[in-house]
Amino acid sequence: MIDVVSLPPLATVQDLGRVGHWRQGLGRAGAMDPLAHRAANWLLGNHENAATLEIPLTPARFVIAQDTVFSMAGAACGARLDGVALPRCWAGPAKAGQELTLGVMDGGARVYLGLPGGIDVPMVLGSRSTQLREGFGGFEGRVLMPGDRLRAAAPSPIMPEISCALPGPRPEGSDDIVLRVLPSSETNEFSAQSRDAFFSDAYKVTPASNRQGYRLDGPVLERDATGELRSHGIAPGIVQVPGGGQPIIQLADSATMGGYPKIACVIEPDLWRVGQARPGDTLRFELIDTATARAAEREEAVTLNALRSSLAHLGHLQKVWS
Amino acid sequence: MFSEADMARLIEVMRQTATTHLTVEGAGEYLSLGLRPAGSASARAISSAPVKMIKSSALGVFIHCGGDDGLQKVEPGARISARQVLGYVSLDGARNPVRASEAGVLKSSTPEEGQIVGYGDVLFEMECDA
The missing domain is CATH 2.40.50.100 (RNA polymerase II/Efflux pump adaptor protein, barrel-sandwich hybrid domain)
Structure with missing residues (x-):
């Protein structure tokens, strides 16, 4: 059990999302950075879909209410347990009364806190994710607040500490986050100049960004075609261009329908990079084809499997050694 | 922890055997002693803090x-x-x-x-x- 002492708003309990309710107008929700969410679970030997606490703002302070193991993964955030610095991806034991503090986030936008078996919140419509707009799921359908207590869904195992590496959102040596995108249904309706700009120039993440979508600022995108579009289905990753010509990337809490023209769609294996982007960060869009997107999906599956296997293997060895 | 008497004895042995450097390990600690080269009679502890x-x-x-x-x-x-x-x-x-x-x-x-x-x-x- 962990008590929240101080925590800025917007921290929510998430899993990998509530799929299968699109036709009822209910979006997916789920972790903005599924990679870090999975790592926070695998560090503890949890199922990858166990609920974690997604923390987008710091500083924060927690008190361990009962001896437990816990994990953290995602952006570096100056995490300290009773003043001792913790690696950015870490799991290990903590004693009742110890204080966990999170400081300034660096190189990312979100950190995930995991507990044994996941955070114990009810399963609603097949998921433990918080559906913020609709006000259900997660921790009482709301953001976490000081005074809240996070309970583990399983007894705390006896385990030594363990850590792992996670990639950063940017390619080595790049100042920009590069997102691979597929063309969308209205891509060719944009002017050639706009398409060139979108697929070559950098776009800055604006402060008007949240779990629903990121509004970007960069070269204005103009559509050659005229007239309004009918509303159509949208999903996380879709890049819409409203009237002002500045793109919006739909993210985990995206609506299920929208009427803005779509210039591209960020592939699923790159969505975690957006989840770690902060206002002021710059994004670039790299146009790929479906074969490359499928290859990226396979590559991601291999990488995730390797991380899960290595953590499970080391966890097993640690048990043998102890 | 090495006592002053322990260190004095070790330094004496180093002088007698013309040993210029000695490292002693024990019970999770270690002591490193240095003696100036030939002709010098003085020895100094490089560090007496437990290593x-x-x-x-x-x-x-x-x-x-x-x-x-x-x-x-x-x-x-x-x-x-x-x-x-x-x-x-x-x-x-x-x-x-x-x-x-x-x-x-x-x-x-x-x-x-x-x-x-x-x-x-x-x-x-x-x-x-x-």
Whole structure:
């Protein structure tokens, strides 16, 4: 059990999302950075879909209410347990009364806190994710607040500490986050100049960004075609261009329908990079084809499997050694 | 902890045998003594602070802290706090953190980044606070 002492708003309990309710107008929700969410679970030997606490703002302070193991993964955030610095991806034991503090986030936008078996919140419509707009799921359908207590869904195992590496959102040596995108249904309706700009120039993440979508600022995108579009289905990753010509990337809490023209769609294996982007960060869009997107999906599956296997293997060895 | 009498006896033996450098290890501590070269009768303790060796708890690839882990890099001479993470022994990406058991000053870091280390290999030496 962990008590929240101080925590800025917007921290929510998430899993990998509530799929299968699109036709009822209910979006997916789920972790903005599924990679870090999975790592926070695998560090503890949890199922990858166990609920974690997604923390987008710091500083924060927690008190361990009962001896437990816990994990953290995602952006570096100056995490300290009773003043001792913790690696950015870490799991290990903590004693009742110890204080966990999170400081300034660096190189990312979100950190995930995991507990044994996941955070114990009810399963609603097949998921433990918080559906913020609709006000259900997660921790009482709301953001976490000081005074809240996070309970583990399983007894705390006896385990030594363990850590792992996670990639950063940017390619080595790049100042920009590069997102691979597929063309969308209205891509060719944009002017050639706009398409060139979108697929070559950098776009800055604006402060008007949240779990629903990121509004970007960069070269204005103009559509050659005229007239309004009918509303159509949208999903996380879709890049819409409203009237002002500045793109919006739909993210985990995206609506299920929208009427803005779509210039591209960020592939699923790159969505975690957006989840770690902060206002002021710059994004670039790299146009790929479906074969490359499928290859990226396979590559991601291999990488995730390797991380899960290595953590499970080391966890097993640690048990043998102890 | 080595007493003054212990050190005096060791220095005397060094003088008698013309030993210029002596390292004594025991009970998790170690003492390093130096004697000036031939002709000099004086010996000095290079350091009388207890020196602790931090060893690898596993076979794997050594990784310094301060790379991708959000922690500060630790160089020899740096002040270390008790339980501070100094590095990792990595197995296929999963990492065993290596921590200082007590506070002190980091004296040396033995392995290179990416070097394979075995169980019991010395990874760090630190002078512990008295």
